[in-house]
Amino acid sequence: MTSNRVFIAGAGGFGCSLAVLADRYGCQVTLWSKFQEEIDAIRRLGENKRLLPGVPIPPTVNLTTDLSEAAQVALVILAVPSVAVRDVAKAMSPSIRPGSLLVNVGKGLEPGTLKRLSQVIREELPNCRVAVLSGPSHAEEVARGVPTTVAVASEDRASAQRVQDILSCDTFRIYVNDDVVGTELGGALKNIIAVAAGICDGMELGDNAKAALMTRGIVEMSRLGVALGGRSETFGGLTGIGDLIVTCMSMHSRNRRAGILIGQGISPKVAVEKVGTVEGYVTTQSAYRLARQMQVEMPILEQLYAVLYEEKDVLLALRTLMGRPVRHESEDALLALEK
Numbered sequence: 001m002t003s004n005r006v007f008i009a010g011a012g013g014f015g016c017s018l019a020v021l022a023d024r025y026g027c028q029v030t031l032w033s034k035f036q037e038e039i040d041a042i043r044r045l046g047e048n049k050r051l052l053p054g055v056p057i058p059p060t061v062n063l064t065t066d067l068s069e070a071a072q073v074a075l076v077i078l079a080v081p082s083v084a085v086r087d088v089a090k091a092m093s094p095s096i097r098p099g100s101l102l103v104n105v106g107k108g109l110e111p112g113t114l115k116r117l118s119q120v121i122r123e124e125l126p127n128c129r130v131a132v133l134s135g136p137s138h139a140e141e142v143a144r145g146v147p148t149t150v151a152v153a154s155e156d157r158a159s160a161q162r163v164q165d166i167l168s169c170d171t172f173r174i175y176v177n178d179d180v181v182g183t184e185l186g187g188a189l190k191n192i193i194a195v196a197a198g199i200c201d202g203m204e205l206g207d208n209a210k211a212a213l214m215t216r217g218i219v220e221m222s223r224l225g226v227a228l229g230g231r232s233e234t235f236g237g238l239t240g241i242g243d244l245i246v247t248c249m250s251m252h253s254r255n256r257r258a259g260i261l262i263g264q265g266i267s268p269k270v271a272v273e274k275v276g277t278v279e280g281y282v283t284t285q286s287a288y289r290l291a292r293q294m295q296v297e298m299p300i301l302e303q304l305y306a307v308l309y310e311e312k313d314v315l316l317a318l319r320t321l322m323g324r325p326v327r328h329e330s331e332d333a334l335l336a337l338e339k
């Protein structure tokens with residue numbers, strides 16, 4: 001990792017883990033939070049006890065609530081939930097220099113507009129270079145220096161390569177991917193399937209059901225991703241199947257943990273309140289609307305939407321999925337048969 005100044009907007013789980021990683025490999029790191037109490041608590045306790053407990057934030061990491069400190073750095077990392085991305089980018093705009101490089105690591109879609117987060121950032125910071133980073137990368141493991149691989153994509157390849165140069169190190173391996181749409185949507189949509197996988201676990205449906213959910217889930221993700229301009233092979237990579245596996249299998253995943261509670265009979269709203277940032281909950285609603293707009297068939301998403309937003313019983317949703325008309329596994333083969 002080259003020695004560089006890095007500004008991280010968002011001092012939650014992932015922001016803190018990237019701060020620890022970048023500091024360890026010689027970057028000069030500034031970690032920003034909008035909330036003075038969050039910065040004060042990190043300063044006082046030496047860690048973000050609420051969002052990344054047990055991971056010391058080194059004293060060499062500069063803590064701030066001043067966004068103008070993003071002006072003089074090599075790389076700005078946006079690590080806030082999708083609902084906050086526009087506000088943070090907007091608040092940054094008066095101080096950030098034209099040509100600055102930003103990488104978004106948040107995974108979701110903007111509620112309401114249904115835009116990808118890089119589109120939102122571009123709208124607010126049109127003179128900046130924007131990249132997106134996604135892949136199987138739980139904060140808890142990134143911070144501990146556990147081997148992790150991710151993908152970075154940008155409309156201009158040089159920007160993606162610059163992010164790769166700045167953030168790569170022997171525990172954090174970054175691949176460049178040219179498919180921005182697919183890279184972003186892989187990260188956003190897998191959270192939906194992770195909530196469903198958690199429900200599956202909460203209902204104690206067993207390994208067969210979960211494997212089926214993940215396999216058919218990636219098919220749905222890819223279908224919507226391709227309809228929106230992504231490439232299907234991206235969904236077979238780190239940001240698609242890679243991130244899906246880690247999110248559906250790990251107790252680190254808040255999306256899965258919320259799903260487990262729902263599968264155990266707790267109401268979706270209460271489950272999300274208990275767990276904290278559950279991007280998959282919000283993204284389910286956005287993706288449901290997108291799928292309708294694009295006329296893409298997404299049965300798992302439809303049933304999850306009904307459970308999360310229409311009070312459908314999880315057992316009934318399961319029965320609906322299992323009771324669908326039988327069909328061919330491969331869409332291409334199906335299309336050929338229909339001709």
Ligand SMILES: NC(=O)c1ccc[n+]([C@@H]2O[C@H](COP(=O)([O-])OP(=O)(O)OC[C@H]3O[C@@H](n4cnc5c(N)ncnc54)[C@H](O)[C@@H]3O)[C@@H](O)[C@H]2O)c1
Pocket residue numbers: 010011012013014015033034035038051079080081082083084087088105106107108137138139140276277279
């Ligand atoms: N935690 C992970 O392992 C992980 C890994 C990869 C990507 N991500 C993605 O990174 C994003 C952040 O996730 P996280 O786990 O760090 O969340 P978190 O809940 O741990 O932290 C969120 C941070 O954003 C800040 N924030 C919340 N609302 C804000 C607002 N309105 N304005 C400004 N700041 C605000 C909070 O102060 C906090 O510092 C999510 O999109 C998530 O999907 C998380």
